[in-house]
Amino acid sequence: MTSTSELESIDTLVSRSLSDSDLEEFNRIYYGRKDKHSLAIKTENIEYAEKNNFEIAAYDFPAQKEECRSPRIVRVGIIQNSIATPTDKPINEQRQGIFNKIRNIIDTAAAEGVNIVCLQEAWGMPFFFCTREKLPWCEFAESATEGESVQFLKSLAVKHGMVIVSPILERDDAHGDTIWNTAIVIDECGKVIGKHRKNHIPRVGDFNESTYYLEGNSGHPVFGTKFGKIAINICYGRHHPLNWLMFGLNGAEIVFNPSATVSGLSEHLWGVEARNAAIANSYFTCAINRVGTEKFPNEFTSGDGKPAHKDFGHFYGSSYVTAPDGSRTPGLSRIKDGLLIAQLDLNLCRQIKDKWGFTMTQRLDLYANSLSTKNFDQMKMQQQKFGPNVSTRNMLP
Numbered sequence: 387m388t389s390t391s392e393l394e395s396i397d398t399l400v401s402r403s404l405s406d407s408d409l410e411e412f413n414r415i416y417y418g419r420k421d422k423h424s425l426a427i428k429t430e431n432i433e434y435a436e437k438n439n440f441e442i443a444a445y446d447f448p449a450q451k452e453e454c455r456s457p458r459i460v461r462v463g464i465i466q467n468s469i470a471t472p473t474d475k476p477i478n479e480q481r482q483g484i485f486n487k488i489r490n491i492i493d494t495a496a497a498e499g500v501n502i503v504c505l506q507e508a509w510g511m512p513f514f515f516c517t518r519e520k521l522p523w524c525e526f527a528e529s530a531t532e533g534e535s536v537q538f539l540k541s542l543a544v545k546h547g548m549v550i551v552s553p554i555l556e557r558d559d560a561h562g563d564t565i566w567n568t569a570i571v572i573d574e575c576g577k578v579i580g581k582h583r584k585n586h587i588p589r590v591g592d593f594n595e596s597t598y599y600l601e602g603n604s605g606h607p608v609f610g611t612k613f614g615k616i617a618i619n620i621c622y623g624r625h626h627p628l629n630w631l632m633f634g635l636n637g638a639e640i641v642f643n644p645s646a647t648v649s650g651l652s653e654h655l656w657g658v659e660a661r662n663a664a665i666a667n668s669y670f671t672c673a674i675n676r677v678g679t680e681k682f683p684n685e686f687t688s689g690d691g692k693p694a695h696k697d698f699g700h701f702y703g704s705s706y707v708t709a710p711d712g713s714r715t716p717g718l719s720r721i722k723d724g725l726l727i728a729q730l731d732l733n734l735c736r737q738i739k740d741k742w743g744f745t746m747t748q749r750l751d752l753y754a755n756s757l758s759t760k761n762f763d764q765m766k767m768q769q770q771k772f773g774p775n776v777s778t779r780n781m782l783p
């Protein structure tokens with residue numbers, strides 16, 4: 387289910403083209419990496435990954451030693467995956483094929499000491515929203531506590547004593563079978579400790595997701611886990627700086643961004659948005675994108691006057707991790723399943739807040755005032771009087 391005509395990755399292109407010393411400078415200037423900070427991976431896991439056709443990479447994000455606090459080291463593992471079988475196969479076969487791949491990758495993450503795993507958006511199904519067809523696709527929606535993928539991951543969480551963040555399509559049968567795009571958090575004992583429902587729904591390209599599920603109603607929850615305070619900003623939410631801000635205000639130390647996005651649309655934005663969010667909010671971000679090209683049984687149109695077609699385009703993977711100081715890992719492959727492991731010292735969040743003062747110097751009072759209902763009403767009145775070009779300065783008392 388992966389395409390070979392696509393470029394493997396920008397990072398392999400760069401590293402193949404530069405001398406060692408130029409590559410070191412590239413990493414320093416562009417990625418903020420003072421040295422390679424690669425972590426050693428056990429030989430048997432490298433061999434296992436090769437045999438099972440997924441990439442494995444590992445990086446370290448150390449913090450300075452402090453006198454009063456011990457280091458708070460956590461290993462996160464982010465997983466990008468393609469689908470496993472053609473999309474015209476029975477639902478259970480499609481689902482099981484993906485489960486088999488994910489089990490291999492999570493077992494490997496555990497063998498490398500990973501504490502928290504996060505999967506990509508809607509990881510257990512093809513990204514069928516382009517089709518606008520309800521059946522069979524809505525059959526992938528499942529209960530957030532007892533669904534097929536939830537049970538599958540609960541057992542892996544217990545087996546490995548790890549926290550697993552799992553983005554699913556949630557069917558809430560207690561509330562009119564409402565469907566949501568949800569990330570659930572399973573703790574190391576196999577308990578679902580909470581969930582977040584995607585706040586922002588795309589209305590761009592073939593991302594016809596509003597046909598299937600509603601805008602989330604869960605706010606900006608942060609989950610206190612054994613390994614750190616985590617939050618999930620699902621896919622299109624990464625274009626909304628205030629969405630990122632709210633997770634930070636609520637105390638997140640790591641924000642996962644499970645995504646599904648295609649080349650031609652967003653690839654030039656991909657390396658910017660989650661990285662910028664880490665800088666602006668002094669937390670770690672983990673951006674995870676689906677990989678591969680998915681074809682569907684029936685043709686659909688994109689509303690752009692071009693001929694009907696059966697594929698969504700290429701999901702370009704390129705998952706990466708950014709630290710609060712803005713340094714980042716290279717991206718995973720654009721064409722292959724992958725596991726990216728990052729060892730984070732969460733002490734870095736406070737160290738960067740102290741160094742740069744971004745959270746201390748932000749003016750939430752000014753923003754809140756400008757965004758308040760009273761000021762919106764004033765703006766509307768002014769716009770009625772003077773036209774749409776009225777300056778926001780006119781809104782302030």
Ligand SMILES: NC(=O)NCCC(=O)O
Binds near residue numbers: 587623645648
């Ligand atoms: N899944 C999703 O929200 N994709 C929207 C496209 C994008 O944000 O790049």
